[in-house]
Amino acid sequence: GENVEQHPSTLSVQEGDSAVIKCTYSDSASNYFPWYKQELGKGPQLIIDIRSNVGEKKDQRIAVTLNKTAKHFSLHITETQPEDSAVYFCAANYNTNAGKSTFGDGTTLTVKP
């Protein structure tokens, strides 16, 4: 089955700096890569996603890049703000697998004011 590794497990940045979280996946058949943000005591929320036919996608301060050859994808947050502090999860799906997502272990991002 699919295996997703996520790094780093914790990340602390100063407000206004950029943050980068990286994930690798094992199954070359995976073709959909969502990212979720989870605040304390809440369910994860989808913040951005990318499909395998695209190399990069941006949404305001958030961007995701995908390297299919190397089987890794990354989340980039620019101009970080204290409200960006949360746990971020990457995931990988492939459409022959009933939409099941395999998740990374999460990255706890802390943005210091």
Place this chain on the structure above:
Amino acid sequence: DGGITQSPKYLFRKEGQNVTLSCEQNLNHDAMYWYRQDPGQGLRLIYYSQIVNDFQKGDIAEGYSVSREKKESFPLTVTSAQKNPTAFYLCASSSGPNYGYTFGSGTRLTVV
């Protein structure tokens, strides 16, 4: 507003008891999922359902059971056979294999 509702928010289970966690969605999504989250870990799949009256085991199904009698509802029963049930349980739904999940707000289950 469309979304997923999980209840209760907190649940306490005595040893040897079965408990049922509720999950209801009004998003008209066909697929629904149950994940378990332990501290400092990712989400692990318990059961999933792509359509009414059909469901499959995920990676950690032992000690759990589900039903899918209605499109909107996907309840999870944690049985006494589950040896370590204390965790945060998340229900999710999706409109298709290449679309993200909408998660509920979770149920925190504690064995007392």
